[in-house]
Each structure stands twice: as structure tokens, then as C-alpha cells.
Amino acid sequence: MDFSFTSDQQLLKNSARAFLDEHCKPAAVRLLWDDPRGESDTMWKEMAQLGWLGLSLPEAYGGSGLGMVESAILLEELGRAAYPGPYWPTALAAAAVEAAGTDAQRKRWLSAIATGDARATLAFLDADLDWDPAAMTTRAEKTPKGWALSGTKRFVPWAHVANVLLIPAQAPEGPTLFLVEPAASGLSMSPVQGMDLATRWVQVDLDKAPVPADGVLGAAGQAAPLLTSLLRRGAVGAAAEMLGAARRCLDMAVGYAKVREQFGQPIGSFQAIRHKCSEMLLEVENSHSAVYYAAWTQDAKAEDEALAASVAKAYVGDAARKVCGEAIQVHGGIGFTWEYDLHIYFKRAKALEPMYGDVDYHREQIVRYVAR
DSSP states (O other), X not given: OOOSOOHHHHHHHHHHHHHHHHHSOHHHHHHGGGSSSOSOHHHHHHHHHTTXXXXXXXXXXXXXXXXXXXXXXXXXXXXXXXXXXXXXXXXXXXXXXXXXXXXXXXXXXXXXXXXXXXXXXXXXOXXXXXXXXXXXXXXXXXXXXXXXXXXXXXXXXXXXXXXXEEEEEEETTEEEEEEEOXXXXXXXXXXXXXSOTTSOEEEEEEEEEEEEGGGEESSTTOOHHHHHHHXXXXXXXXXXXXXXXXXXXXXXXXXXXXXXXXTTEXXXXXXXXXXXXXXXXXXXXXXXXXXXXXXXXXXXXXXXXXXXXXXXXXXXXXXXXXXXHHHHHHHGGGGGOTTSTHHHHHHHHHHHSSTTSOHHHXXXXXXXXXXX
């Protein structure tokens, strides 16, 4: 693998940085904390015009047909800006529709997502918070008109703004993935308060929520491999966002150390601060390598794809927490004040830490992979 970006990939990174620096400043992020939706429809449409919403979708549906490496590049920049919106949940849901959907399902949803006319999300977690598809407690029962879903989905990102929810459930045939309209009877949503105010989570309760027969994504009982693949993809994407947040905190810490003076000289001249910044840089660069290798393995369908995804999520989960925490220490008392922006990125990294499997979950996956 070549860790350097191609000219097109660098152009994507530069354009994303420029757009987000202009349209997603910390002040803009803060304004959306009190917004009922929590996201900007104007920014969403502009992202669609830039081609971001269809980045990895086939060209036939208005996408660019690019891979996970390009998605990771964009996600790192979104994490650096603490972007408030449903980009990654929508992209994951679109990947599921592309992989397992019928022609009608793809035509309905993929083009709408690429143009910014639709948002989607994937409801992985049940009430017991187990990421294993085989452990799902949400049930799907057959009805004369299709299916009825019952159960609870926890921490569903941006479900309140989604036009469609992808909900896995245990059918008589096995794990099955369903396309569910948010207005379906028997489906209710309640907001879940998280530490990252720029991300919204929702609890989705299902009480015999009806799903038509054509609402099944793929074959009934055959969703486990797809869900496992989506979980790995989600983990790498979350790691890329955490990398972006950590790199932003590192940059802020280094910048502050250059201008904050103590005893008549910049604090960056003190050995203790130098060591902190050096260790933070080491963690960020290691995280960079882990994230982009994992992204490359998914594009290349490499043999160690599963291992790489778990290594990236586990390593970056620890590293981002350390880097963002040390950045606060470099800043001193100002670092954790509400008015200072550093906590925005710390909270983004911390909130992503348990999503798509936490550090302990992915370390267990690593051990199982090595021991097999």
C-alpha cells in the first residue's frame, strides 16, 4: 500500500478542508446545538453539489464510484470540523442498499441520497447494546401484508431527520434487514442526550411496526454477513472522524504552546510541553496509518480486512482520547471552559469511541482473528 495520496485524493482533501473551514466554523457548529434538527439543510445541499453524498455510490445513481479511502479522507475532515449532520449514517445506509437492494430499492433511494433529497440511517444496536448480529432481540413476524417489527433500537444516529431507517431484526429465517419508513405506525422516536451536542441520537421503539413485503433488503435471514461488513465499514469511518478530531486538537495545542507565555517565554519551550506534543503527534501519525490501511483493505478486499478494521477502531479509540485529553492539559484551565472550542472536538472523539464497537469489543475481535 502507498500511504501518500494521489493528486485527486489530495484535491478532495483540500477542497473539503476549504469548504468546512468556511461553512462549518465552531460558531456555526454551536448555533446548531439548539436547533431542533441539529443540522443545516443548506450545508447538506451544498455537500450534495460537491459530490460528497454520492462519493462511493455508483455513477448510474449520480455517484462518483470512489472507495473507502476517499470516504476516510472526507470523514477525517468532517471530524476535524466536528460537522453536525447525518453524513456517515446516510453513507452506510446507502452502502447497504447498494449491496443488497433490488433495482427498485436502489433507484428509489440511491439517487435521492446522492442529490441530497434523502437522508438515511442504520439502527444497529438493540436494547442490550450488543453489536453481534446474532444477538439481536428485535423481532420480525410475518403478516399477510409483509412483516411486523417489535423491539427497541438504541443510539440510532440522526433517525429524527432520516427519510428511511434500515432496521435489522430477527426473522424466523434469521437476521434480516428492513427498510422502514419513519412515519410507520407502531414506530416512535425519543431523543437521547449525548455528550457531543453536534451529534443527535435517537431511541427507536417498535411495536408491531408494519413493513411491506418489498421492504426487505436482500433475502430474509441472510443479513448477518452484510451487517458484519457494514459494522467494519462503520468502525473505519468512525476512526477516520476520530483521527480528524485528534489532529485538530493537536494543532490547537501546538498553536497555543507557541503563543502562551509563562515566565517570560512560550510554554512550548518547556521540555514537559514538548514531550506532550511529541507524544500526541506520534499517536496521531500512528492513527493515520491504521485508518488508511484499514480503508485500503476494504477497497482491495484484502485478506486482513476484518483485522485491520478492528485494529484501527481499537487503536484510534485509545489514541484520540489521549491526544484530545493531553491537548486540554497543554491549554490548562482555558482548555475545558464552555467558551473555548477545544471541548467540541474532544467530545466528538469521545462520543464516537463506543460507536460501531468500542475498544474492548474490537480487541476481542482481534484476539479471535489471531487465534482462529
